[in-house]
Amino acid sequence: MPTIAIDGPAAAGKGTLSRRIAELYGFHHLDTGLTYRATAKALLDGGLPLDDEAVAVEVARNLDLSGLDRAVLSAHEIGEAASKIAVMPAVRRALVEAQRAFALRQPGTVLDGRDIGTVVCPDATVKLFVTASPEVRARRRYDEIIANGGKADYDAVYEDVRRRDERDMGRADSPLRPAENAHLLDTSEMSIEAAFLAAKSIVDAAL
Ligand code: C5P
Numbered sequence: 001m002p003t004i005a006i007d008g009p010a011a012a013g014k015g016t017l018s019r020r021i022a023e024l025y026g027f028h029h030l031d032t033g034l035t036y037r038a039t040a041k042a043l044l045d046g047g048l049p050l051d052d053e054a055v056a057v058e059v060a061r062n063l064d065l066s067g068l069d070r071a072v073l074s075a076h077e078i079g080e081a082a083s084k085i086a087v088m089p090a091v092r093r094a095l096v097e098a099q100r101a102f103a104l105r106q107p108g109t110v111l112d113g114r115d116i117g118t119v120v121c122p123d124a125t126v127k128l129f130v131t132a133s134p135e136v137r138a139r140r141r142y143d144e145i146i147a148n149g150g151k152a153d154y155d156a157v158y159e160d161v162r163r164r165d166e167r168d169m170g171r172a173d174s175p176l177r178p179a180e181n182a183h184l185l186d187t188s189e190m191s192i193e194a195a196f197l198a199a200k201s202i203v204d205a206a207l
Helices: 014-025 033-045 053-061 076-085 089-103 116-120 134-147 154-170 192-206
Strands: 003-007 028-031 109-113 126-131 183-186
Touching: 003 014, 003 116, 014 028, 014 109, 014 126, 014 192, 028 033, 028 089, 033 053, 033 076, 033 089, 053 089, 076 154, 089 109, 089 116, 109 116, 116 126, 126 192, 134 154, 183 192
Parallel strands: 003 109, 003 126, 028 109, 126 183
Antiparallel strands: none
């Protein structure tokens, strides 16, 4: 069964793109960032330490993939905590195991994250690496917060995007990088619709 791997940095637009691609082909979709966020939230909610690998692994192993909801996992502190526990190899192993099991679902799957094409599903049917400049990604994230009625400061959002990139690209285990055979899609100058059409034509050609 086909597996579509979509990777890229924070706020590159891969979430929206992945959901629409999954819908188009009738495939199951897993936003793997939510698995790291849900693990982090469970630790925060339980008052548990973020730097104890054994504790974090236990939480990761007991994660239920069916109830993941970005709306309850979107808080800034959760994203920060997620990227901290995501540097722990044993936490990654536990979550990757669950992600690989998900990738086997019929009739096909779309997984998005940072290491899908390189580590989770190296044999994916098609791999996309979705990027945009840090300035454009910060602007999109800022607009989204304002549109949802929140308050934000562009410089702080930009700094946040930059720090997250640094941590995701710089970690030793499964750093964010395009797989060798990934199709690069830079959405800096594209509307969501244009990015969707570009992704669709790449996927269509591969299926
Ligand atoms: O995608 P999102 O920003 O929600 O992911 C939160 C954090 O989880 C990321 O900053 C990254 O550190 C981590 N992550 C990861 N591998 C993935 C997906 C997310 O390390 N496949």
